[in-house]
Amino acid sequence: MKKIPQISEAEFEVMKIIWDYHPISTNEIIEHLSKTKTWSPKTIQTMMIRLEKKGAVKHKKESRLYIYSPIVRKDDYIDMESRNFLNRFYCGTIQSMVTSFIENDKLSEKDIKELKELLAQKDKRG
Template identity: 30%
Template sequence: MAKTDLLTTDAIKISDSEWEVMRVLWTLGEADAQQIADVLGQRMDWKLATVKTLLGRLVKKAAVRTEPSGKKYIYFPQVGEEETLQSATENLFSRICAKKVGSAITDLVTEAQLTATDIAMIQLALAKKTPVAEIQCNCIPGQCECREHQK
C-alpha cells in the first residue's frame, strides 16, 4: 500500500501497546500476526495471543485492515505514522493547561536525543513563530495554579 493511500484521521486514539504493533506495521508495510509477534516478542516479551488481541482492537478502530491469505490474515496500516503522531501530540496538549505547553515542549526537547538536523528544524520552526502577549488558561477551576483560578 502506498503511503498516500493511508487514511488520515485525528479521531483514532491508540494505546501504548497498540502503538508498538503499529510501529511494526509502519516499518514493514504489511505483516501477519506471527511476524508482528516475532518482532515484538524480542522487545516486549509478548505472545502471539497478545498481538492478535491488539490487532483485533486496531481493526475495530479502522487503524488496520486485513486481507485473508490462506489460513492467516495479512495486516496493513490504514493510518499514517505522521498523522497518528500529530493526533497524539494534539491530544496530549489538549489535556494540559495551555500555559504549560511551552514548558512541556521545552522538557521534550531537553530530554530527547537530537541530531543537528533536528535542532535546525526546531530552530527554524521557532523562528517562524510569532509570540503572543499572553496565553489564556483553559483549565477548569481547581485544576491548576493559575491566578484566575485561585479564588
C-alpha cells in the same frame, strides 16, 4: 479527514511494527514484538483484532495467513497525539511547553542549540 481512533500504549507498539513493515503477517508481527515484549501470541492477536475494530488497520487473507496494513497514517496519529498532549498539559501551545521546560531547567545547552537550529531552518523556509 477521517476520525483517528484512540490507541492504547500497547496497541501503539503493535502499530509501530505494522507501520514499519507493512504489509506484514500475523506471525511476522509476533516475531518482531517477541524481541522486546513478553506478550503471548494470543495477546498480540487480540490487540490486532482490537486495532482492526477501531479502524486503525485492515487485513487480507492470503492462503492461511492474515496480512495487515495500516489504515491510519503514522504521521496523522502522531500529530493527533501531539496536539492532545499540548492541549492536556500546556493549554494547547508549544510556547507554554517550552517555557515550562526552560523554567524547570529541563533543557540542556545541546537541546537549546538544537531548538535554535530548528527555528532558524524554519525561518529560512518561511
